[in-house]
Amino acid sequence: MSNAYRSWGVDPQTPQKAIRWGWRDAPAEQMAGQQSVLPFGNGRSYGDSCLNTAGALLDTRGLDRFVALDAATGVLTAEAGVSFQHILQHVVPRGWFLPVTPGTQFLTLGGAIGNDVHGKNHHVAGAFGRHVRQFELLRSDGTRLICSPEKNSELFAATIGGLGLTGLILSAEIQLISIDSPFMDVETVPFSGLEAFRAISADSADFDYTVAWLDCVASGKNFARGLFYRARHSAALSSDELTREKQPVEGRLSIPFNFPSIALNGLSIKLFNELYYRSNSKKAARGGMSRDHYQPYFYPLDSIANWNRIYGSKGFYQCQFVVPADSGALEMILRSIVESGMGSFLAVLKEFGELASPGLLSFPRPGLCLALDFSNRGLKSRILIERIEQQVVAAGGAVYPAKDRLMSASAFRSFFPAHEAFSRWIDPAFSSDFWRRVSMETHFE
Numbered sequence: 001m002s003n004a005y006r007s008w009g010v011d012p013q014t015p016q017k018a019i020r021w022g023w024r025d026a027p028a029e030q031m032a033g034q035q036s037v038l039p040f041g042n043g044r045s046y047g048d049s050c051l052n053t054a055g056a057l058l059d060t061r062g063l064d065r066f067v068a069l070d071a072a073t074g075v076l077t078a079e080a081g082v083s084f085q086h087i088l089q090h091v092v093p094r095g096w097f098l099p100v101t102p103g104t105q106f107l108t109l110g111g112a113i114g115n116d117v118h119g120k121n122h123h124v125a126g127a128f129g130r131h132v133r134q135f136e137l138l139r140s141d142g143t144r145l146i147c148s149p150e151k152n153s154e155l156f157a158a159t160i161g162g163l164g165l166t167g168l169i170l171s172a173e174i175q176l177i178s179i180d181s182p183f184m185d186v187e188t189v190p191f192s193g194l195e196a197f198r199a200i201s202a203d204s205a206d207f208d209y210t211v212a213w214l215d216c217v218a219s220g221k222n223f224a225r226g227l228f229y230r231a232r233h234s235a236a237l238s239s240d241e242l243t244r245e246k247q248p249v250e251g252r253l254s255i256p257f258n259f260p261s262i263a264l265n266g267l268s269i270k271l272f273n274e275l276y277y278r279s280n281s282k283k284a285a286r287g288g289m290s291r292d293h294y295q296p297y298f299y300p301l302d303s304i305a306n307w308n309r310i311y312g313s314k315g316f317y318q319c320q321f322v323v324p325a326d327s328g329a330l331e332m333i334l335r336s337i338v339e340s341g342m343g344s345f346l347a348v349l350k351e352f353g354e355l356a357s358p359g360l361l362s363f364p365r366p367g368l369c370l371a372l373d374f375s376n377r378g379l380k381s382r383i384l385i386e387r388i389e390q391q392v393v394a395a396g397g398a399v400y401p402a403k404d405r406l407m408s409a410s411a412f413r414s415f416f417p418a419h420e421a422f423s424r425w426i427d428p429a430f431s432s433d434f435w436r437r438v439s440m441e442t443h444f445e
């Protein structure tokens with residue numbers, strides 16, 4: 001049993017048993033004798049979907065080898081435990097980039113498929129799974145299957161966003177996109193209110209990446225103010241720009257210990273939001289366009305090692321949901337967050353596009369998607385998050401399992417109507433803390 005296996009939200013802190021998986025040809029018998037097993041990428045999920053307290057984790061970080069890069073087409077094959085950071089280090093100097101990336105590069109290829117992650121380019125690229133050409137899956141009975149949209153296509157669809165429950169992905173082949181420069185042209189546009197956000201979003205179709213920071217503590221005339229960031233990959237200013245540029249490394253700054261819980265309270269968040277909004281609005285007024293390296297643009301939090309410690313030893317809850325854009329639900333939910341006084345300073349708003357996700361349990365779907373952190377204040381936080389969950393159910397939206405540890409079984413069924421079709425593909429030896437919770441009252445087992 002080890003305490004080294006945590007999810008990014010710090011809590012739950014249950015010790016986990018782990019089996020290290022270092023070779024693609026390791027026999028499936030290594031999984032035998034456990035009550036259940038679950039693949040573990042790099043624990044960048046916030047809740048309990050990457051934990052398996054009642055069984056063992058299959059730690060895939062030893063599966064960290066590249067297999068091939070076709071320099072002409074940008075097709076990359078790598079083992080499942082290779083991190084996005086390492087992929088970028090190797091492919092950017094060759095003029096390629098990840099087709100979709102979340103807000104951290106410290107996740108693995110297997111983890112990206114397990115949650116069918118999305119990025120700031122969802123409106124033009126859809127979710128990560130759309131760019132997966134195929135993967136090799138090991139089932140607990142020793143079967144090894146190549147899955148693609150054409151081959152074992154149902155298992156392919158169940159595994160993308162399948163929360164690690166259909167087997168162990170050993171390696172995957174993905175399609176990269178071509179770039180000329182490691183830099184991004186970024187424009188910052190301040191906005192006031194959700195209608196203004198949507199207008200800018202509609203006006204940004206020719207930007208590859210769009211996302212907004214939302215002030216979720218401001219009320220009155222400042223309600224739903226924010227900063228909209230839209231960007232595209234830059235053109236090269238010199239012929240050797242791709243290879244010359246050194247990439248910043250993780251953890252230049254580090255949070256050395258858990259902050260006391262009083263450090264982040266309603267007042268400090270309000271103050272932070274006010275300063276952040278004002279200074280960035282001023283910058284935008286002076287001419288909103290800047291040329292930024294892709295690292296700080298895509299991964300601003302990665303430069304602060306252990307940033308999750310600012311929430312103290314009790315950790316925090318992350319809540320991310322998507323609701324239909326015209327339902328009015330986002331405004332209602334946002335008002336209840338503002339009223340609760342528990343809003344976070346990390347609130348990220350994105351309008352998802354229409355491109356369908358390939359996974360049976362994929363989270364991304366058309367609508368307005370908001371992600372927030374809530375410092376763990378026990379029952380008070382749980383009541384707020386449960387209220388948000390009910391509002392999302394009523395609106396016909398969904399909560400993201402990668403960021404959740406409170407979702408009820410009935411809410412899960414409402415968010416993921418394909419759960420019955422999915423459950424047929426679960427490997428009988430696989431389970432997770434998340435899965436045991438949401439399948440508790442099931443009629444589909």
Ligand SMILES: Cc1cc2nc3c(=O)[nH]c(=O)nc-3n(C[C@H](O)[C@H](O)[C@H](O)COP(=O)(O)OP(=O)(O)OC[C@H]3O[C@@H](n4cnc5c(N)ncnc54)[C@H](O)[C@@H]3O)c2cc1C
Pocket residue numbers: 008038039040041042043044045046049050060080081101102103104106107108109110111112113114115116117118119162163164165167168169170301402
């Ligand atoms: C700062 C930060 C920003 C983030 N931003 C975003 C964002 O913008 N968009 C987004 O979508 N997510 C975002 N996330 C969440 C993160 O991208 C996902 O939770 C991702 O899946 C984590 O990958 P991991 O490799 O750490 O896997 P884990 O968290 O360890 O596991 C994730 C899931 O994948 C399964 N899995 C892992 N490896 C395999 C394998 N080899 N075979 C089969 N299943 C496997 C696991 O069982 C688990 O269900 C963010 C997280 C952080 C910390």
